[in-house]
Amino acid sequence: MTVGVSVTGREDRGGPRADEPPLLEVRGIDAGYGGLGVLEDVSFTVPRNSVVALLGPNGAGKTTLLRVISGLLRPTGGHVLFDGEDITAARPHRRARQGLCHIPEGRGVYPSLTVRENLVLHTWKRQERAAVERAVENFPVLGRKLNQRAGELSGGQQQMLSVVRSYLDDPRLVLVDEVSMGLAPVVVDQIYEFLARIIREGASLLLVEQYVNRALAAADRVCVLAKGRIAYDGEPTGIREEIFEHYLGTASATG
Numbered sequence: 657m658t659v660g661v662s663v664t665g666r667e668d669r670g671g672p673r674a675d676e677p678p679l680l681e682v683r684g685i686d687a688g689y690g691g692l693g694v695l696e697d698v699s700f701t702v703p704r705n706s707v708v709a710l711l712g713p714n715g716a717g718k719t720t721l722l723r724v725i726s727g728l729l730r731p732t733g734g735h736v737l738f739d740g741e742d743i744t745a746a747r748p749h750r751r752a753r754q755g756l757c758h759i760p761e762g763r764g765v766y767p768s769l770t771v772r773e774n775l776v777l778h779t780w781k782r783q784e785r786a787a788v789e790r791a792v793e794n795f796p797v798l799g800r801k802l803n804q805r806a807g808e809l810s811g812g813q814q815q816m817l818s819v820v821r822s823y824l825d826d827p828r829l830v831l832v833d834e835v836s837m838g839l840a841p842v843v844v845d846q847i848y849e850f851l852a853r854i855i856r857e858g859a860s861l862l863l864v865e866q867y868v869n870r871a872l873a874a875a876d877r878v879c880v881l882a883k884g885r886i887a888y889d890g891e892p893t894g895i896r897e898e899i900f901e902h903y904l905g906t907a908s909a910t911g
């Protein structure tokens with residue numbers, strides 16, 4: 657596995673402006689399923705033009721938190737603000753229209769639809785050709801599979817289709833849940849190069865990633881979630897050794 661690739665070009669990006677609210681602000685979120693509490697008083701921000709890695713052990717609540725942010729799960733307490741606006745009660749499709757895009761855990765494609773149908777699903781008729789061209793430009797292999805059912809693609813190709821669909825909506829914040837899961841390192845590199853491109857074009861990223869070192873290399877900030885609470889929130893270089901050992905299953909950022 658290639659680690660430590662700074663594919664995000666974060667050096668090139670301007671810092672956040674003091675007079676603007678953060679792109680995303682999560683304030684005191686409580687959430688769970690039925691009577692079962694999962695997230696407790698979770699607060700953090702994603703600044704503009706930044707990559708925030710959201711790390712933590714299995715079952716910590718990372719996916720649950722992304723679902724709260726994209727509107728798939730209603731929190732029992734707290735607020736979600738996007739670009740300064742309280743969107744806690746907004747439906748998922750409205751958040752998507754505002755530029756909040758969620759690439760879900762697993763492959764977020766419709767397996768029985770063709771690749772082309774997956775690509776144009778949320779696209780206006782007159783923009784269909786441009787959407788397909790934009791996708792193929794990023795992942796040429798998809799161009800040779802346009803009429804195949806998405807379910808017949810390899811895992812890597814399905815993930816390409818899943819991530820590239822986010823790009824077609826001109827996202828401002830992309831929530832990425834375990835995009836590398838089960839993929840060959842060479843495919844993971846391609847996906848990360850693609851994510852770097854979205855960032856260069858002005859989006860921010862909230863990145864849930866099992867490969868801790870890859871996430872740390874790409875991230876401007878890191879939040880570690882443990883048992884539904886924030887255990888660390890800060891610079892990647894500031895994570896103490898015990899956080900690594902307790903929560904991230906690795907000895908250190910370079911281990």
Ligand SMILES: Nc1ncnc2c1ncn2[C@@H]1O[C@H](COP(=O)(O)OP(=O)(O)OP(=O)(O)O)[C@@H](O)[C@H]1O
Nearest residue numbers: 689692694712713714715716717718719720721761
């Ligand atoms: N649909 C659901 N119904 C009930 N409980 C759920 C549901 N989804 C998740 N949970 C529970 O919520 C807790 C947090 O799960 P979540 O999937 O958010 O964790 P995660 O940090 O994404 O874990 P992983 O690293 O394994 O993906 C776990 O205890 C899980 O069993």
Ligand SMILES: [Mg+2]
Nearest residue numbers: 718719720761
């Ligand atoms: Mg998860």
